[in-house]
Amino acid sequence: MVQILSDQIKTKEILDWKGLHLFNFRTSSCSQKLRIYLNLKNIKWTSHSINLATGKNYSEWFLGINPKGLVPVLVDNGHVEIESNDILMYLENKFPENPLTEKADIIQIQSLLKEEDDLHEDIRNIAYRYMFGGLGQKDPKSLKQFENYKSSNQEFDEHKQKEVKFYKSYRAEGITNNAVRNSLNKFCICFDKYESALVSQKNLTGDNLSLVDLAWFIYTYRLYVSGFPFKAMYPRISKWFHGLYSQKEFYKEVNDPIVLKLIRFYARMTTNFNGKSIKSLLSA
Template sequence: MPILKDKNFPEFRGLHLWHAPMSSCSQRVRIALCLKELSWVSHPLKLDKGEHAKSEYLAINPKGLVPSLINDGEVITESIDILSYIEGKFGRLGNQSLSESVITEGQHLLQKIDEAQKDVKTCSFFFLFRVRSMMNDNEFGFFQNNHSNIELVKFHERFRTGLSRKEVQESVDRSLLFFKLIEAKIEKNNGYLLNGSFSIYDLALVPNVHRFSLMRWPFEEYPNISSWFKRIKSKDWFKLAILDWEPPELIDTFSDFVGKSKNDNISAFL
């Protein structure tokens, strides 16, 4: 778990979250905070303006990724690890009585969900984010020169010149396998990922399914995921942690773009 032992900010008492409204990893942590009804101080970052490359944020998280959580001065990074931290500090996120064997299986699922994040990013940028405002030349120059994550910088360089269809196709192909796995898990486990009830593993999955639903992934072909997500969307914390942070005009723009795309919509890659 990446608790940054060499970082401590005693001036930040209580829970403080550095996050971005449309970041799926940030959504994951906001869900956990809302689910546990914890009070927290919001520090939103504009990723489309390169604010995660500013020295003030890199001092907190040298990798320059969101989200980052500070609890009474202690810094925790990486969304999956933050979920585990919140469970350890504030109690289980969902099912309270999971057996050790189920938890072991769940850890494997968390790894799969974490690995899928790369494809969530690639597909989001290609199928959705092309129509929103991004960094201008000056902002991108600052981002290139100051962000410490070379892989992320190179991704944004490719995005600015146009992600290749090969890269996008590979992400879609992996996502297809991922959702087939999730569909089978939910069917096997009585409507949830494990043990027939909501748990940290379902929580971790929510942003993935929500993001791909914005891209109009054909979830009608996945009846178990569809039923699961319908239940998820009825929860108060779904609105508080996800919908309330998504600008309605941006979501409308995404919907129009996806609807009008022909050769560049996700169905063309399936």
């Protein structure tokens, strides 16, 4: 995963912050994953909200911390991590009590987390279309600000170009049926695997809860709200999910304020999906 070095950080003031700080946003899936982790481990931290809806992540100040314009970002006494799964591994090392990674399984856990991270654009396709009903467009002015930002790293620039292209296409044509179908296929491959695993174990990588459960809890939540038929297709995953959802450490991070739910509901009702629900695209 991409590491950011202290000398690549232009917003220098954060390097002097003491203690554990997290840049995050209420409705960001990767931020939710981390906040659940922090709840479960009872870790004290300071929150810095970066409003993705108003483009605060594309401000010069924030791009000077993470040139990718993404949350979450962890700052721990001058040490900065910019990838959610790297942050989880970093915190597991720092707070080893009540582990969410069994030592023997660490390589497997890392590879499953990579698999989950590789599906980030796919969960965005589903959520933007079905959960947010077409909301989440970027204001062209702040997107331009991001496009014009010069970072010192080619990988960051390539990522930026991909993001800008995605948001321009999202504005022009939304998320297409084909994109949804492709993304759903990828999720089904993973859910097939986990549904089988749950025959003989309580959680996704064994009986104990692991980082992989946290990661997939968030995706499952988004797919659930989007109308994915878990109960009919993946009954064990459905049961596993509801078991976690009933715990306040999980529930309180994903359950959005009623106003937000109403805004999304209205957006979904007024968006034209050409009759293509998730169920119909799954069987297409």
